[in-house]
Amino acid sequence: MKTIIIDPGHGGSDPGASYKGFLEKNYNLTIARKVRSYLLHHYQVNVTMTRTSDQTISLTERTDIANSINADYFLSIHNNASGGRGFETFIYNGQVSNQTKSIQNTIHNQVITTIKDKYNVPDRGKKRANFHVLRETKMSAILIEVLFVDNEQDLQLLNNNSFIDEVSEAIAKGTASALNLQVKSNNPLYRVIAGSFKDRQNALQRIQFLKKNNIDSFITPTTISDERYYRVQTGAYSSEKNAKQQVEALKEIGIANPFLLTTSPATPSDDSLSIEGATVLDANQLDTFAQVVNPETPVLGELYVKYGELYGVRGDVAYAQAIHETNYFRFTGIVQINQNNYAGIGATDVLNQGASFTTPEEGVHAHIQHLYAYASLNSIPDGLSLIDPRFSLVSRGSAVTWIGLNGKWAVPGDFYGQKILSIYEDMIISTIERIETQTDVLRSLLNEIKE
Template structure:
C-alpha cells in the first residue's frame, strides 16, 4: 500500500499563522517527520509533495491521483481566534473514517488535547453530495484522503506544544501508529487478510515438521516470497493451505501433483479442482484468490493471473478471515476463526528463536533532515549527527546565527 504525504500549503500560499510562524513551515516539519515514522513501519511512502512549492488545487489533486497511492495524508495546523485548541482529523463523507478514528485514538494516548474526527459535505448546491474540502473531494475515489490538523497554532498553549520537538515526535508517531493499525492490525475483533505476518517462517516450518515430517518445508518460503506482493499475510495464507490439505498430506480429493494448496475449484470426487504446473504457480493462485476477496484493485503489475476462479469472486467482499465463512467453504461456520486459531497455537507452541529475528536498522533521528539541509545550505559548518540530542554550545549557536546574518545581508 502506497501512502502519499502532502505538506499543506506552500510557496505564495502560507496558510494560517500564529506567533510569528507560518503554517506552511510548521506543516513541513510534521510532514517530514511523519514520512520517516511511516517508513520505519516499512511502508511505501511518496514524499514528492514535501516541499515549499505552491500547487493549484487541480495540480495538487492530479499529482495525488497519479502517484499510485491508496491513502493521502495532508498535514495542516489550524487557526481560529486563539481560544480553540486540539487535534482533529477530517475524512470523506463517503467513508466511515476508520483510519481517521484510529489516528485520533493513538493521539489521545499522548495526552495532547484532541477535538474530533469529522467529515463535511459541500454547502454549494452544485456540489450536493460531495465533500467540502477540495483535496478530499477531487481525489475520491481513486485515493482516500484525510486531513490531519495537528493543533491550533494561534492558541498559545497549542503553539508551545506544536513547536516543541518532543511533541512533534509524539504526534507524528501517533499518526503513524494509527495508520499502521489501520493497514495491518485487527479491527472490530476480526483479522484482516491483508497485512504483515506475525509468525516467522521458521515457526511454521517447525510446526509442519512436527506433524508431517516428510513435508517440503520450502513451500513456506514460497508463501513468504509471494504473499507480500499482494499485501496478504503470508503466515495465515500458509495456515489456510495446512487446513485445506491436512498439513500437506493431501488426504482429500485434491492430490499433491495438482499443486493446489487451497482446494480451488474442488467440489467432490468428480471435480478435484484446478491444476497448476508448478508449486509457485499454485501458491500464487491461492494468494490471488485471497486477494480477490480482500481487495478491489487489479493484481499487481507484472504478475500472471493463475487463479481461473478470480473473476467469480465479488471483489472486496471478505476483507477479513472471518468474512470468508460461507464464502470460501460452505456452510463454513467458524472457517476463518479456525485458521486464526491455528496461528495462535503455532505462536505459543513454537516460540521464535533469537537467531530468527532480523537485525533492526536504527531509525532516522527526527532532526536529521533539518541538520542535513542546514549543512547543504552552508549554514552549519560541521557534522553534528552524533550529538543531535545534546545541548548546543554557545559557539555553535553563535556561528549559526552569524551565518544566517551573512546570508540575510547577501540577500539584501
C-alpha cells in the first residue's frame, strides 16, 4: 500500500499570506484535511500529515518526516499572494524523474478541469522552482498553490465551502489517478445487532451478559423517529453467511430476535473524535465513574488530566481506553496490576505480558505518550522524557482519531476505537446525571435558605 505525505503549508507562528484577517495557514489545513479524508474514504492508501492542527513545523522537519517513513509521494498545499489570481503547481527545478512530471500533469489537469470554467479560475500553469520541500524530499513531490489569499475574487472562492470541497476532491482524485491507487471495495458489511434499547442501562446489561458468554460487543447509539436507541453490536462481517452464523449463536444463548444491518464499509473520517484535544471531565469525575464498578480502582484521574494537558491529548478518553484495556482496573487479562501498564503496551500473550513501569505515574505518562505518537508528528514536548518503550515503533501520525486506532493498537481490533468511545459516552452520561442530581439538591437547599 502506498504512503502519501500531505503537507499543509505554514502553521502556528507562521501564518503564511494574510489579508484582511484571513490567514493562508488555515486554508491550507482545511484543504489538506479534506484531501486526506477523501483519499482514505475511497482508496487503499496510507496518509500521513506533517501537521494536523495549528502547529509550527519547520521546512526541515516536514521533509525529514517524509524521508524517515519512506513515503511514496509528497503533496504540499499552499495559497498564493502578492498579486495575481488563479491556480498553479510546482515541481523541483533541478533533476526530477519522469514520474514526478507525470504526477504534476495529472493532478494539475484534474484540478483545472474541475474549477477553471465553473469558477472562472485562471490556469497559471505547471511550473518549477527551488523550494525546500521539493528539493529535499527523496520521493516525487509537488507544491500546489490554490488561488491568491489577497485577491478579492479568489478570496471569495476560498471562503466558499462548495469550492473548497470541489477543489479538495479534485486534488485527491488527481493524486489517486497519478499514483494508480486501488479503489476501496464497495461490498457491504453485515452488522450483527444483539438488541436495541431505549434505556442505555439495559444495553449495558446486555453487553455484560454477552461478555459472560465470551462474545465481544459494544454500543452504537442511533436515532429513529426522533427517539434515541442504544444498539448492541457483536460484529461486522463481509460475508453474509458468517453474519448469519453469529445470529444463530446469539439465539442459542437466549438472545431473542437478533438481527442484521447491511451497511457500507466503515472508513476513516475527519468527523470522528480526535485523539488530540481538550480533557473535559475532571479527575474526580474520572475516578468516580470507575469506582462505581470497581471500588478498588486506583486513583489515577489526576494523572490522566495532567499528562493529557501536557501532551494535548484527550486524557479523559485515554482513561476510558484504560478502563477498556484493564476491565475497570481489575486486570483480568494478561497484564498484571503491578506492571502499572494501563494501556496494554507491548502485551500480546501470556509469554509476552508487555511493558512494566515503576510507578502508576510512569504508566499513565507512557499511555498518553503512546497515544501522542499515533496522533502527532511533533517531538516530545520540552521538559518531558521518553517513557514509552514502543514510541519509536509507532508510525507517527498514523491515527489522529480514536477510531483510527482500529487494527493498530489492538489486533484485529476492528471496532477498538468504537468500544473506547462507547465507554467515554457512558462516562459523560453518568457525569451529567450526577451533576443534575447535585443541582437538584442545591436548588432545594437554596429554597430552604430563602424561606
